Amino acid sequence: xxxxxxxxxxxxxxxxxxxxxxxxxxxxxxxxxxxxxxxxxxxxxxxxxxxxxxxxxxxxxxxxxxxxxxxxxxxxxxxxxxxxxxxxxxxxxxxxxxxxxxxxxxxxxxxxxxxxxxxxxxxxxxxxxxxxxxxxxxxxxxxxxxxxxxxxxxxxxxxxxxxxxxxxxxxxxxxxxxxxxxxxxxxxxxxxxxxxxxxxxxxxxxxxxxxxxxxxxxxxxxxxxxxxxxxxxxxxxxxxxxxxxxxxxxxxxxxxxxxxxxxxxxxxxxxxxxxxxxxxxxxxxxxxxxxxxxxxxxxxxxxxxxxxxxxxxxxxxxxxxxxxxxxxxxxxxxxxxxxxxxxxxxxxxxxxxxxxxxxxxxxxxxxxxxxxxxxxxxxxxxxxxxxxxxxxxxxxxxxxxxxxxxxxxxxxxxxxxxxxxxxxxxxxxxxxxxxxxxxxxxxxxxxxxxxxxxxxxxxxxxxxxxxxxxxxxxxxxxxxxxxxxxxxxxxxxxxxxxxxxxxxxxxxxxxxxxxxxxxxxxxxxxxxxxxxxxxxxxxxxxxxxxxxxxxxxxxxxxxxxxxxxxxxxxxxxxxxxxxxxxxxxxxxxxxxxxxxxxxxxxxxxxxxxxxxxxxxxxxxxxxxxxxxxxxxxxxxxxxxxxxxxxxxxxxxxxxxxxxxxxxxxxxxxxxxxxxxxxxxxxxxxxxxxxxxxxxxxxxxxxxxxxxxxxxxxxxxxxxxxxxxxxxxxxxxxxxxxxxxxxxxxxxxxxxxxxxxxxxxxxxxxxxxxxxxxxxxxxxxxxxxxxxxxxxxxxxxxxxxxxxxxxxxxxxxxxxxxxxxxxxxxxxxxxxxxxxxxxxxxxxxxxxxxxxxxxxxxxxxxxxxxxxxxxxxxxxxxxxxxxxxxxxxxxxxxxxxxxxxxxxxxxxxxxxxxxxxxxx
Numbered sequence: 001x002x003x004x005x006x007x008x009x010x011x012x013x014x015x016x017x018x019x020x021x022x023x024x025x026x027x028x029x030x031x032x033x034x035x036x037x038x039x040x041x042x043x044x045x046x047x048x049x050x051x052x053x054x055x056x057x058x059x060x061x062x063x064x065x066x067x068x069x070x071x072x073x074x075x076x077x078x079x080x081x082x083x084x085x086x087x088x089x090x091x092x093x094x095x096x097x098x099x100x101x102x103x104x105x106x107x108x109x110x111x112x113x114x115x116x117x118x119x120x121x122x123x124x125x126x127x128x129x130x131x132x133x134x135x136x137x138x139x140x141x142x143x144x145x146x147x148x149x150x151x152x153x154x155x156x157x158x159x160x161x162x163x164x165x166x167x168x169x170x171x172x173x174x175x176x177x178x179x180x181x182x183x184x185x186x187x188x189x190x191x192x193x194x195x196x197x198x199x200x201x202x203x204x205x206x207x208x209x210x211x212x213x214x215x216x217x218x219x220x221x222x223x224x225x226x227x228x229x230x231x232x233x234x235x236x237x238x239x240x241x242x243x244x245x246x247x248x249x250x251x252x253x254x255x256x257x258x259x260x261x262x263x264x265x266x267x268x269x270x271x272x273x274x275x276x277x278x279x280x281x282x283x284x285x286x287x288x289x290x291x292x293x294x295x296x297x298x299x300x301x302x303x304x305x306x307x308x309x310x311x312x313x314x315x316x317x318x319x320x321x322x323x324x325x326x327x328x329x330x331x332x333x334x335x336x337x338x339x340x341x342x343x344x345x346x347x348x349x350x351x352x353x354x355x356x357x358x359x360x361x362x363x364x365x366x367x368x369x370x371x372x373x374x375x376x377x378x379x380x381x382x383x384x385x386x387x388x389x390x391x392x393x394x395x396x397x398x399x400x401x402x403x404x405x406x407x408x409x410x411x412x413x414x415x416x417x418x419x420x421x422x423x424x425x426x427x428x429x430x431x432x433x434x435x436x437x438x439x440x441x442x443x444x445x446x447x448x449x450x451x452x453x454x455x456x457x458x459x460x461x462x463x464x465x466x467x468x469x470x471x472x473x474x475x476x477x478x479x480x481x482x483x484x485x486x487x488x489x490x491x492x493x494x495x496x497x498x499x500x501x502x503x504x505x506x507x508x509x510x511x512x513x514x515x516x517x518x519x520x521x522x523x524x525x526x527x528x529x530x531x532x533x534x535x536x537x538x539x540x541x542x543x544x545x546x547x548x549x550x551x552x553x554x555x556x557x558x559x560x561x562x563x564x565x566x567x568x569x570x571x572x573x574x575x576x577x578x579x580x581x582x583x584x585x586x587x588x589x590x591x592x593x594x595x596x597x598x599x600x601x602x603x604x605x606x607x608x609x610x611x612x613x614x615x616x617x618x619x620x621x622x623x624x625x626x627x628x629x630x631x632x633x634x635x636x637x638x639x640x641x642x643x644x645x646x647x648x649x650x651x652x653x654x655x656x657x658x659x660x661x662x663x664x665x666x667x668x669x670x671x672x673x674x675x676x677x678x679x680x681x682x683x684x685x686x687x688x689x690x691x692x693x694x695x696x697x698x699x700x701x702x703x704x705x706x707x708x709x710x711x712x713x714x715x716x717x718x719x720x721x722x723x724x725x726x727x728x729x730x731x732x733x734x735x736x737x738x739x740x741x742x743x744x745x746x747x748x749x750x751x752x753x754x755x756x757x758x759x760x761x762x763x764x765x766x767x768x769x770x771x772x773x774x775x776x777x778x779x780x781x782x783x784x785x786x787x788x789x790x791x792x793x794x795x796x797x798x799x800x801x802x803x804x805x806x807x808x809x810x811x812x813x814x815x816x817x818x819x820x821x822x823x824x825x826x827x828x829x830x831x832x833x834x835x836x837x838x839x840x841x842x843x844x845x846x847x848x849x850x851x852x853x854x855x856x857x858x859x860x861x862x863x864x865x866x867x868x869x870x871x872x873x874x875x876x877x878x879x880x881x882x883x884x885x886x887x888x889x890x891x892x893x894x895x896x897x898x899x900x901x902x903x904x905x906x907x908x909x910x911x912x913x914x915x916x917x918x919x
Contacts, residue, residue: 002063002516003045004430005070008457010039012077027110030117034073037124041066043138044131051136058134065127067517071535071555072120074457075578076113078602078625083109085624089645167347168340168375169204169333176208176331180283180310181217188304190295190311192321195333197504198376198413201314202287204333208312209285215913218283218310225441226289227503229523229540232297234561236269237261239284244276262588270301278303282310288441288503289315295324335373342368344375348382348482350390363395370399370412376502377413383482384420417508420481430458431474432483433518435501436509437538439560443487446475446496448607451628451651455581455605456556466696468650468672472496491836491860492787492811493760536581555602556581564589576600583607585630598622609633609653616640627651627670632677637661644668672696696735696758738763750780761787767794778805787811790818797821804830804854813838822846822868826875828853840864850875858882865889871897877905884911 013035017028045063052059179191193201208214209223222242224235240261256272264272284302289295295313302311315321321330336344345368346356356364367385371377388394401419424432431453438444450471453459459467459474475496478484483505487498501509513519517533523540536556542563552575562584573594576582580602584590590611597603598619604627606620614635621642630653637657645666655677674695734756741764759782768775774797781788786808790799794817803812804826810833822844828851831837835857839845845866850873858879863869865888876882885906887895895914898906906912 002049002067002070003042003426004458005067005074006038006042006045008460009070009074009077010035010042011460012074013038016077016080027114027117030114030121034117034120034124037121037128038066038070038073041124041127041131044136046139047137048134051134059136062127062130062134062136064517065123069120069123069127071553072116072123075602076116076120079109079113082601082624085647088647089624167344168336169200169207172204172331172333173207173211176204176312177211177213179328179331180208180312181213181308183308186306186308188302188306188309188311189328190313190321190325191328192324192330193312193314193333194318194321194330195316196374197316198374198502199333199335200375201316201333203375205285205287205312205314209283210911212911212913214283215911215915217281217308219280220277220282221284222282223285223287225287226294227440228290229440230294231541233266233269235286235294235298236266236273236301237264240269240273240276243273243280243282273301274303277309278305279307280305280309281307283312284310285312285314287314289313289320289324290317292320292323295320299324336375336378337373338365338369341371341373341378344368344378345371345382345385348379349385351386357390359392360390360395363392363399366399367395371416372412374413376504377416379482380420380505381416383480384416384423387423387481413504414508417505420483421508421512424481424483427458427460428474428477430456430518431471432478433509433513433516434458435484435499436506436513437519437521437536437558438501439540440503440506441500442560443498443500445498446472449499450475452558452581452583452605454650455627466672475499490787551575553578555579557583559584559587562587562590573597579603580625581605584611585609587611593617595619601625604628604648606630608636618642621645624648629653631655631658632675641665668695696733734759736761736763738765740765741768750776756782757784760784763787763789763791764793765791767792775799775802778802781806784808789813789815791815793818795819795821798824800824800826800830807832809834811836811838813840814842815840817841817843820844824848826850826854826873831855831858833857836860836862838862838864839866842866843868845869848873850879852878855879856881860884860886862886862888863890867891869894872902872905874905877908880908882909884913885909886913886915888913888915890914 013031017031017035045066048059048063052063176191176193193205195201209221215221220243222239224238224242226235240256244256261269282302286294286298302309311324313321313324318330318332342365346364349364350356367381368378371381385395385398388398398419421429421432434453434456435444435449450459450468453471453474454467459471461467462470472495475484479486479496479499484499484501486496487500489495490497510519510521518536520534520537521540522537533551535553536558537551537554538558538560539562540560554576555578557576557579558581564587573582574596577599579600582600582603583605585607586609588611590608590613593613593616595617596619597617598621600623602625603623604625606623606626606628607630609630609632611634613631615638616631616636618640621640624646625648626646627648628651629649630651632653637655639654639658639662641662643662647667647670649668649671651673652671653673653675659676672695735758737756737759738761762782762785774795785806788803788806788809788811790813792815793799798821799814799819803809809831812831812834815838819842824845824847826849831854834855837855837858837860839848839862841864843866846868848869852875854875856879859881861876861882861884863886869890871894876885887898898912898914
């Protein structure tokens with residue numbers, strides 16, 4: 001792991017020497033010496049790490065010495081860069097005073113830097129001198145190039161490596177479904193799945209939960225992950241969010257805002273939840289239950305309406321299952337047999353539709369047998385072998401590894417996890433370990449994880465692609481290796497939206513993190529008085545001032561549902577001058593940040609989403625290394641004018657009031673994401689877009705209350721239209737655009753969109769100001785568009801004849817009366833690549849026809865609250881690719897027709913979900 005840190009620092013030093021050769025003056029030779037020595041020491045780290053793992057205690061100290069020297073030099077680099085940036089902002093790159101003339105304060109800083117580097121040199125020299133004494137050999141650099149692996153990865157469909165297989169569990173699923181829908185059992189009952197870790201309990205539960213018979217039988221659903229460190233109030237609120245989300249459109253008397261729910265205590269949540277569920281047939285999945293106390297605390301809250309409601313529970317402890325439901329025997333999962341094991345291993349080890357080479361048949365069988373029938377081991381080992389050269393010699397080396405013999409007595413899975421981790425290219429190892437910082441069983445946002453990786457310096461800069469794209473490639477690599485699981489992908493282009501990590505892989509990652517000094521986890525009151533020795537710490541639930549104050553070298557602080565003692569962050573943050581990552585998302589009682597946050601000059605990531613903050617200190621403008629600011633769902637409505645002078649900004653999430661408080665200025669060539677809540681076409685925002693040619697994601701949130709009426713009454717401001725035209729001409733890097741178009745002349749918008757060569761996602765709110773209120777021809781849309789969402793457009797003419805000609809469209813959503821006509825037609829040969837179609841709240845649609853040959857790739861269809869639609873189109877019966885149809889908020893007679901006389905149209909579809917049926 002130290003190799004990654006050293007390599008990163010060596011690269012930074014090289015860049016510093018090239019870019020600031022003149023200004024460095026007296027410290028240039030010192031920096032050169034440090035870079036050369038660190039580069040030399042890289043070659044010895046592999047042997048030192050190998051000796052450390054064999055029990056040589058001296059190596060631990062030697063490696064730690066290099067780690068400390070690398071981190072200290074990184075601090076020096078950041079200090080120099082900060083000083084140079086201050087100089088740039090003060091004088092500009094051109095000016096009457098030479099850029100290289102120095103003020104007295106800068107001379108003092110340079111003297112301090114020189115003294116610090118001298119001390120680092122002494123430490124490095126001591127480390128080098130002990131190298132021969134310890135007999136450490138130069139084995140060369142051990143980092144691997146990922147390019148070939150990533151190139152191979154792109155050959156396969158993005159969903160292929162998702163962990164959704166249930167080979168060997170087909171009968172188990174059928175038994176579970178029968179127990180869950182048993183018409184003879186009217187009692188509220190608990191059905192339990194029991195088995196050891198890695199056996200597939202969660203995967204099986206998810207398959208049963210998503211079965212069409214289950215989705216039709218129950219009226220409302222909730223899935224919650226319990227884990228070891230559960231809190232009843234958190235579980236209850238999670239269930240409440242899930243079950244009440246489905247009916248919020250219809251039963252307005254039960255609508256509760258997220259803010260109201262957050263303020264509720266346990267008694268109030270219990271009352272609301274019991275009242276809501278008492279007359280409903282519900283299914284609640286409680287995944288990963290460790291203690292009998294969980295059900296003891298939850299059983300009196302989930303009501304028994306004598307209507308066949310069910311709780312599906314997964315656990316490793318059979319005692320937990322028997323306590324929850326003594327009347328129904330737990331469903332115990334068993335290890336896979338040899339045939340099933342080989343089938344699952346093959347599926348993960350080889351690309352789709354590829355036969356196993358004859359020379360690997362026997363080896364594949366032996367490797368599958370070594371997994372002992374455990375699905376997790378089979379999946380991870382298969383993922384590992386998928387990255388190996390498919391040759392007999394390569395596979396044989398894995399099979400004949402001497403360590404297999406030492407991994408008996410049920411330890412084979414741990415050995416396989418270790419084997420897969422050690423096989424990761426070195427740059428990927430810290431990225432994998434970083435995921436272990438997130439709470440057990442949590443769903444992790446891929447975008448947030450990537451922003452954190454970049455802020456940590458784990459992703460290298462390249463000329464050919466952005467760091468964000470590079471990080472997504474690495475995320476895909478971890479998925480293919482089955483080290484993480486995909487929770488959700490983008491429906492339009494298959495991009496990973498969220499992930500999770502299996503408990504056993506997370507535990508393994510935490511163990512490796514402790515060994516390498518990479519990450520420290522503090523849960524509850526752990527480490528309340530002792531400092532954190534490593535540079536990264538994740539605090540779960542609680543944090544004490546003493547922990548942070550006694551950890552002055554902490555560089556990363558990740559907070560998850562933190563509770564602060566006094567509601568402020570005064571003493572808690574004052575000691576963190578070296579911090580680079582500060583993420584306090586969800587800390588609701590955080591009311592104020594101290595002005596001393598401006599002293600965190602190395603800060604790159606500041607996450608304050610869903611906190612109780614209403615204001616930021618003016619010193620936020622001092623954070624000249626800041627890459628990400630996220631203040632979504634807070635009351636923060638102000639930014640200092642100096643904020644937009646920060647040139648390192650990459651991702652900014654604010655609201656329109658904060659934006660308007662600070663005029664935009666400066667160079668923003670790094671800015672990629674700008675998300676402004678409550679933005680409705682502000683001309684200053686539009687002007688900003690035009691000055692940021694690198695921007696890739698633009699999103700605004702618009703309140704839809706009274707939206708249609710207001711949109712019809714608005715008139716176009718000519719100056720605003722001119723601003724859009726000028727801005728759009730320069731935004732050739734745009735990938736995603738979400739915008740209120742009811743104030744933009746349609747001819748301006750669609751005259752520019754063909755220039756957006758990289759635009760893949762387009763989300764348009766409001767009535768387009770177009771002649772005759774109809775769409776322009778398909779040639780006026782962005783050429784590479786894969787996702788299109790239209791809301792409140794109020795097109796009177798059928799938009800399908802235009803939209804079905806978009807060659808690359810994969811997701812199309814018509815929402816909130818985007819079309820107000822009565823009849824819609826999808827023609828033969830149209831929508832050649834469309835995979836997902838959503839028709840939502842089209843109040844006037846009565847007839848939808850689909851010709852044979854239309855939408856040949858459609859896999860998912862959602863029809864949502866289309867009250868006047870009379871029937872499904874006949875053409876659906878010819879769509880052999882269609883896997884799922886969701887019918888949400890449709891009238892009972894419509895659903896009954898689908899179940900009966902129209903059954904021939906959907907007989908071939910594996911999943912038909914009826915949700916929130918109306919009378």
